[in-house]
Amino acid sequence: MTALPERFVERMKRTMEEEEAASFFASYDENAAHGLRLNPGKISRDGFTDRMPFSLTPVPWCPPGFYYNEEDRPGKHPYHAAGVYYIQEPSAMAVIEALKPEPGDRVLDLCAAPGGKSTHIAGYLGDRGLLVANEIHPTRVKALSENLERWGARNILVTNETPDRMAERFPAFFDKIVVDAPCSGEGMFRKLPEACEDWSEEKVAHCASMQTDILADAAKMLKPGGVMVYSTCTFAEDENERQIERFLAAHPEFSLDPVAQQEYFTPGKLEHTVRLWPHKLRGEGHFLARLRKSGDTEALETVQEEKVKPLSADVRRVFEAFCREALTFTPEGRYALFGDQLYLLADGLPRLNRLKISRAGWHLGTVKKGRFEPSHAMALALKPEEWKSGVDFSADSEEVLRYLRGETLFWDAAGKGWTIVTVDGFPLGWGKLVQGQLKNHYPKGLRML
Known part of the structure; x- marks a missing residue:
């Protein structure tokens, strides 16, 4: 006890x-219950129960919530890295x-x-x-x-x-x-x-x-x-x-x-x-x-919307070139450049001056030296119809573990440039195809040891 x-x-x-x-x-004297909650932006409830390799029981007060057995260890599974679910106390x-x-x-x-x-x-x-x-x-x-x-x-x-x-x-x-x-x-x-x-x-x-x-x-x-x-x-x-x-x-x-x-x-x-x-x-x-x-x-007080400067022609050029290469669309909305970091601001975002900001919307990537490098946040928020090129690994493959460890992979396939790396169709991050190799762009701070 x-x-x-x-x-x-x-x-x-x-x-x-x-x-x-x-x-x-x-x-x-009893063991604590363990829970996780599915991500409805990435999978349906029926798809979740069909595909997850865990022993799941519904949490009665939370439709997207499930109990799991401690031995399942969902925090170690690639689906967790892909944001398919969030581990949370029931x-x-x-x-x-x-x-x-x-x-x-x-x-x-x-x-x-x-x-x-x-x-x-x-x-x-x-x-x-x-x-x-x-x-x-x-x-x-x-x-x-x-x-x-x-x-x-x-x-x-x-x-x-x-x-x-x-x-x-x-x-x-x-x-x-x-x-x-x-x-x-x-x-x-x-x-x-x-x-x-x-x-x-x-x-x-x-x-x-x-x-x-x-x-x-x-x-x-x-x-x-x-x-x-x-x-x-x-x-x-x-x-x-x-x-x-x-x-x-x-x-x-x-x-x-x-x-x-x-x-x-x-x-x-x-x-x-x-x-x-x-x-x-x-x-x-x-x-x-x-x-x-x-x-x-x-009598509501009006909160002024954030005003942003239009992107320079050079920044817009390199970002739109990336979108043509890797995506099926160009994100629409108000862009903001904070230093060299490009964001797409949420609609109705208020003035941000004099606020300590960690994230100011959807972080798209970094603009530097005349090129654009997409962010991990962009990859994880993409939907299957939004990317052009993808490299898919199964959850139980050695390749997906090597990718999560940050290793370069050999990839005998046509194509080059930025590509989404997925696990069973769920985005994990970016890679870059170069002459038969998949250069790893999984963030260093998130890599498995």
């Missing part, structure tokens, strides 16, 4: 009936199902790293709307960007800002917001035993204070009529029901909506909030509240 903090045990015994407390603590999948993003929405994931909620949102948006994924910690924002790129998300803005700075720049801007708040992590004690060592009553109080500030900033960014989901992975009432009570008292323009698929969850101590308990379902501890903002939609 996980060695639980003594004061945590005492508190839980005080707040639970004896029989339920016994079931709750007994759940720590209870955490409930958050975006409660938010219900729709194509065309402007959505903010305010505390976004490592990217589970953001990729889930991107899956529902498709290529319509805008996802702004923010992470305050510079080291964690890199992982967030990489996960969104592997997912193939195009219409994104990844920022590295504090919530109050975001609130200054995005007043009443978003249709939907998710605040998966930093918390004391009590719900993860079984999955992450190290969280037990980091826990203290002082940490609970500190997190509750921080959550209050984050929620207040998030409230400013939501449009009237918009929806915000607040979630934590803790059992502490001060971070959950009491936090929402304080928020509603300070923000009378908000009210609680019922959470979708409540039949799978336990009602919280505040009406319309829900708890996910590890002894009542296959997943870890979570809390969810869905909040709706009332108000006058006529």
Whole structure:
């Protein structure tokens, strides 16, 4: 059994009936559930269950979610590198199902790293709307960007800002917001035993204070009529029901909506909030509240759209030459050059000046010395009908492993130049055919050892 903090045990015994407390603590003798979520931009649900070489069981509250067996090790499979699925704790999948993003929405994931909620949102948006994924910690924002790129998300803005700075720049801007708040992590004690060592009553109080500030900033960014989901992975009432009570008292323009698929969850101590308990379902501890903002939609403040300079003739020439060589189309929209990095901006993107930006849309590639080099993000976001030349390997082949290790491959085939490397039809990255060799352009930082 996980060695639980003594004061945590005492508190839980005080707040639970004896029989339920016994079931709750007994759940720590069980193994944590393992989950993954398919990428609807790359594969259908039926295609996923037919093709995946894993033992999959549906997660009942998340249509794209599945349990898998620990011995399957999906993180080592080439399909993971291709962004066909995202590995995510099953209870955490409930958050975006409660938010219900729709194509065309402007959505903010305010505390976004490592990217589970953001990729889930991107899956529902498709290529319509805008996802702004923010992470305050510079080291964690890199992982967030990489996960969104592997997912193939195009219409994104990844920022590295504090919530109050975001609130200054995005007043009443978003249709939907998710605040998966930093918390004391009590719900993860079984999955992450190290969280037990980091826990203290002082940490609970500190997190509750921080959550209050984050929620207040998030409230400013939501449009009237918009929806915000607040979630934590803790059992502490001060971070959950009491936090929402304080928020509603300070923000009378908000009210609680019922959470979708409540039949799978336990009602919280505040009406319309829900708890996910590890002894009542296959997943870890979570809390969810869905909040709706009332108000006058006529009084919305206009956020100025990002203005970009037209690309120079030289940049446009080399990029369009690449598109003619490697793609069946030229991406349409507003281009922006940040240094030597070329991006296609999402529609409706606001002004970006004085914001710390990690990704400003779909990263297309690098322009240097009169040539264009496509990015890994471009490859992972392409659809099968969008590339001209492809080299396909099967998932169980030695060639695909060699490609993921960064090796040059011999390829006895006609053609030359940039080509997409795929695994069973799913894009993995770029290669360049040169005189019977496939030069490897898989990013060095992602290569298998």
